[in-house]
Amino acid sequence: xxxxxxxxxxxxxxxxxxxxxxxxxxxxxxxxxxxxxxxxxxxxxxxxxxxxxxxxxxxxxxxxxxxxxxxxxxxxxxxxxxxxxxxxxxxxxxxxxxxxxxxxxxxxxxxxxxxxxxxxxxxxxxxxxxxxxxxxxxxxxxxxx
Numbered sequence: 001x002x003x004x005x006x007x008x009x010x011x012x013x014x015x016x017x018x019x020x021x022x023x024x025x026x027x028x029x030x031x032x033x034x035x036x037x038x039x040x041x042x043x044x045x046x047x048x049x050x051x052x053x054x055x056x057x058x059x060x061x062x063x064x065x066x067x068x069x070x071x072x073x074x075x076x077x078x079x080x081x082x083x084x085x086x087x088x089x090x091x092x093x094x095x096x097x098x099x100x101x102x103x104x105x106x107x108x109x110x111x112x113x114x115x116x117x118x119x120x121x122x123x124x125x126x127x128x129x130x131x132x133x134x135x136x137x138x139x140x141x142x143x144x145x
Contacts, residue, residue, distance in 0.1 A: 001041040002032040002081045002144045007054050011074045011133035020129075021121035026071035027078070028056075028133050032081025032111060034095050042103040043110045044145040050116060054139055062139075066118070068137070073113055076123035076131060077106045085086040099126065 005027050011127045012022040029049055055064040055071070068071065079102070083091035097105065103125050113120045 001034065001037040001045050002142060003045050003049055004032070004078065004081060004127075004140065005049055005052070005054070005144050006030075006133060007139035008074075009134045011131065013074065013076055013121075014130045015124045016072040019077070020124050021074055021076075022128075023072035023074045023119070024111045024123050025069065025136075026073055026119075026127040027066050028074045028076065028131070028140045030076050030078035030081060031106060032078050032104045034082045035097050035101070036095075037101075037105055039096060039105070039108060040104055041145050042112060045143065046109060046116065048143050048145065049098050050113075050118065052141070054141065070119075072119040072121065074121045075106070075110050075113065076129065077102065077125045082102045100103065121134075 008028050010024050012019050026131040036132040049067045050067050053063050053065050054068050083093055085091050091126035106125055110122055
């Protein structure tokens with residue numbers, strides 16, 4: 001399971017011109033699910049994202065987490081993160097989870113994030129989405145478990 005996280009001052013997701021998810025200061029996570037992933041991976045990645053210290057403290061150092069700043073989380077499913085790009089000129093998706101498995105784990109991730117007390121917005125699973133964001137920094141990390 002991978003989470004491409006971006007520290008944002010705002011982010012939104014639109015489907016068909018309608019805003020389906022929107023946040024202020026926080027993290028936009030593009031979530032990629034692979035065949036071998038399970039509920040344990042969800043819990044581990046959520047813990048890592050929630051507690052990863054990418055927000056600046058009063059001294060300007062990245063020392064605060066999403067939880068520390070009471071930031072918001074925007075979760076967007078991102079099938080293409082599961083691509084194998086090591087060979088050739090076309091990505092292979094052989095390691096990607098099936099749509100049913102990916103949807104289940106994506107929804108579990110969102111549920112656990114909300115249950116942990118985070119303010120969570122989402123995209124729409126398997127939809128053609130347009131994501132708009134202001135990457136603060138820019139700060140971007142690819143986390144995996």
